Amino acid sequence: MIEDKxxxxxxxxxxxxxxxxxxxxxxxxxxxxxxxxxxIVEFNSASTISFFVExxxxxxxxxxxxxxxxxxxxxxxxxxxxxxxxxxxxxxTNTTYYDYIEHVIKVGITPYQFFEESLLHEAMHLCGSxxxxxxxxxxxxxxxxxxxxxxxxxxxxxxYPKETEVAKTLQEVIGKDVMDQLTFIxxxxxxxxxxxxxxxxxxxxxxxxxxxxxxxSNGYNIKIETISDPYIxxxxxxxxxxxxxxxxxxxxxxxxx
Numbered sequence: 001m002i003e004d005k006x007x008x009x010x011x012x013x014x015x016x017x018x019x020x021x022x023x024x025x026x027x028x029x030x031x032x033x034x035x036x037x038x039x040i041v042e043f044n045s046a047s048t049i050s051f052f053v054e055x056x057x058x059x060x061x062x063x064x065x066x067x068x069x070x071x072x073x074x075x076x077x078x079x080x081x082x083x084x085x086x087x088x089x090x091x092x093t094n095t096t097y098y099d100y101i102e103h104v105i106k107v108g109i110t111p112y113q114f115f116e117e118s119l120l121h122e123a124m125h126l127c128g129s130x131x132x133x134x135x136x137x138x139x140x141x142x143x144x145x146x147x148x149x150x151x152x153x154x155x156x157x158x159x160y161p162k163e164t165e166v167a168k169t170l171q172e173v174i175g176k177d178v179m180d181q182l183t184f185i186x187x188x189x190x191x192x193x194x195x196x197x198x199x200x201x202x203x204x205x206x207x208x209x210x211x212x213x214x215x216x217s218n219g220y221n222i223k224i225e226t227i228s229d230p231y232i233x234x235x236x237x238x239x240x241x242x243x244x245x246x247x248x249x250x251x252x253x254x255x256x257x
Contacts, residue, residue, distance in 0.1 A: 001043075001065060004112045008060065009041050011116060015123040018151055026184040027127050035126055047228070051118055053125040064111050071105055078108025090145040090157040093165040097234035100158035117156035120144045128184040134213035134242075135170075136187065138163030142171065143183050163213070166242050169249050170209060173256075174198050205252055212245050 016035050020027060034040075034056060044052065044059035049067060052059050071077055083106040085095075107113070121144040125131050129140040141160040148155045171179045178197050185193050194203035220240045224233050 001062075001111075004115065005041060005043065005060065007112060008115050008119065009039075012041060012058070012119055012123055012126075015120050015153070016127065018147065018153075019120075019123055019127050022147060022150075023127070023180065023184065026181050031128055040126065049114075051122050053122060053131075056126065058122050058126060060115055064114050068109065068111060068114075071109070074105050076102075076105050078106075080106040081108055083107045084154060085157045087149055087152060087154070090149045090155070091142075091168065093161040093168065095158050095161045097158070097230075097237050100156060101230055101234060103156070103158065117154070118159065120148055120153060120155050121159060124183070130183075130185075130187055133187075133210070134160075134163045134217045135166065135210045138165075138167035138213075139179065139183055142167040143180070162237075162240060162242055166209065166213065166245055166249070169246055169253075170206065172253055173205060173249065174202055205249070209245055209249065213242060216240070216242055216245070 013036070020032055020035075024032075038056070040056060041058050041060065043062040045062050047063055049061045049063050051061060083103055085103075103109075104114070109117075121141055124140050124144050124147075129143065130136040131140055137160050141164045144155065145157055145164070147153070148157070167179075174182070174194065175198070178194070181197075182190060182193060191203050191207060194206055217240060220236055223236050227233050227236070
């Protein structure tokens with residue numbers, strides 16, 4: 001466990017340097033100084049396998065050390081140790097959480113691999129990318145996948161597929177450069193930033209998408225709070241749909257062509 005943490009600290013530092021190099025103009029200098037000069041990785045002992053970032057610290061789910069021995073009992077555990085998505089497919093969001101579960105089992109995942117596959121996404125949060133709601137998690141995952149693709153970094157590329165698809169479609173509206181900057185701007189400052197950069201109409205579209213995704217995901221979020229079975233969680237996520245959001249973004253794109 002300690003060895004895994006030490007190796008994650010080293011890998012995280014590599015990822016932080018890549019992110020800082022890519023987005024140095026969008027990350028606060030004091031954030032960079034803090035991240036490169038402090039202990040920012042700890043274990044979370046809660047009964048969850050979710051990662052979270054709080055007060056500049058990344059908490060790794062200690063619970064995974066209890067889960068993996070259970071996974072080892074699956075007949076397909078470790079049958080395909082090289083089971084990974086192709087890097088060129090990272091921006092394809094046509095995946096499900098069932099696909100991720102299958103990957104975890106077939107690759108015979110270790111705790112370190114489990115941490116590493118999500119580490120770039122969490123490093124983005126440490127650098128200031130906002131999360132905690134559907135759209136902003138989708139944007140963080142989109143930027144993580146783009147950066148992984150550009151730098152040949154192996155990640156899971158299964159997280160937040162539906163949210164990432166919305167973020168990717170919205171990026172067509174506001175442009176990649178603006179989305180890159182937006183990623184590191186606090187939620188309450190995003191509307192004014194977008195008004196300045198792309199105008200009030202697109203800022204209003206962003207606001208509408210942001211609010212509608214929260215409303216559409218509320219039922220899913222409430223249900224999974226009490227669910228530990230990954231297959232049931234995957235089934236609940238399968239029911240979640242942002243189709244109406246994608247429809248009116250596409251309509252806006254067509255209207256403004």
